[in-house]
Amino acid sequence: MSADLKIELGRRYQFSASHRLHSAHLTEEENYRVFGKCNNPYGHGHNYVVEVSLSGEVDPATGMIANLADLDSFVERQVLEEFDHKSLNEDVPAFRDKVPTTENLCIEIFERLKSFPKAKLERIRVQETGNNSFEYAGDNLEGNRS
Amino acid sequence: MVLLTRKIEFAASHLYHNPNFSAEENRRIFGKCNNPHGHGHNYTLEVTVEGEPDPVTGMVLDLKELKDILEREIMQRMDHRHLNYEVAELAGKIPTCENIARVVWHLLEPKITQGRLHRVRLYESPDLFADCYRNGAAAAGKS
Numbered sequence: 001m002s003a004d005l006k007i008e009l010g011r012r013y014q015f016s017a018s019h020r021l022h023s024a025h026l027t028e029e030e031n032y033r034v035f036g037k038c039n040n041p042y043g044h045g046h047n048y049v050v051e052v053s054l055s056g057e058v059d060p061a062t063g064m065i066a067n068l069a070d071l072d073s074f075v076e077r078q079v080l081e082e083f084d085h086k087s088l089n090e091d092v093p094a095f096r097d098k099v100p101t102t103e104n105l106c107i108e109i110f111e112r113l114k115s116f117p118k119a120k121l122e123r124i125r126v127q128e129t130g131n132n133s134f135e136y137a138g139d140n141l142e143g144n145r146s
Numbered sequence: 147m148v149l150l151t152r153k154i155e156f157a158a159s160h161l162y163h164n165p166n167f168s169a170e171e172n173r174r175i176f177g178k179c180n181n182p183h184g185h186g187h188n189y190t191l192e193v194t195v196e197g198e199p200d201p202v203t204g205m206v207l208d209l210k211e212l213k214d215i216l217e218r219e220i221m222q223r224m225d226h227r228h229l230n231y232e233v234a235e236l237a238g239k240i241p242t243c244e245n246i247a248r249v250v251w252h253l254l255e256p257k258i259t260q261g262r263l264h265r266v267r268l269y270e271s272p273d274l275f276a277d278c279y280r281n282g283a284a285a286a287g288k289s
Contacts, residue, residue, distance in 0.1 A: 007244050009275075
């Protein structure tokens with residue numbers, strides 16, 4: 001790979017989950033004021049899209065930064081199995097006392113995927129709807145691109 | 147600095163096969179992509195150019211010129227082609243998104259003389275893509 005060029009691999013995954021934005025530190029009225037419709041006690045759901053960006057050397061033998069089968073099974077195991085068709089508030093321990101906003105979801109997914117052994121995790125972008133998306137790159141400054 | 151992006155689409159076939167691997171290794175590593183008769187994709191290429199708008203024209207570069215460069219360098223070379231057999235720049239390489247994005251970078255970079263090539267993003271499908279950009283461009287806050 002030319003030393004002056006950087007190659008990244010991007011892969012998108014989808015999962016569907018419900019959530020409710022509610023903070024135990026706020027009163028009922030404050031919760032409703034801050035979170036609006038998203039505070040509906042029975043929750044609501046989204047089809048989330050997760051975009052995973054990886055960087056690394058392109059292996060000349062395979063032409064790949066990482067084998068997609070390895071990446072897919074890692075993401076399946078680390079994230080999708082636990083998140084898809086679940087309630088983020090009830091089924092994901094990290095959100096028992098953290099509001100499952102898409103900001104927090106981005107951070108949680110980044111933390112779960114940063115140990116991928118075959119390449120460097122640059123950033124996670126999560127699309128909550130076609131109109132909202134969020135990115136997190138940890139303390140990786142180069143990952144903070146759009 | 148302003149970033150300008152133009153998108154094109156092309157259709158091409160390819161297969162993944164490394165002659166140094168056994169038939170079994172090729173199947174294990176490349177899976178369905180190793181089918182000897184190949185398969186195809188509708189590729190989407192996004193080309194981003196960086197620069198300051200010209201004070202007279204208000205443009206970083208003339209989009210028509212970028213369109214012509216993309217037609218000449220990419221469409222004519224890759225559209226409705228077999229990437230393994232018909233694109234000289236990919237000869238001997240596995241035509242993954244990563245490798246195609248890098249080849250596209252090297253084809254376009256010297257041709258873009260107004261502004262500067264900032265990023266090449268090549269989608270093989272909506273769920274899989276590769277980005278190629280100058281090392282350090284991101285750290286310098288250029289996008």
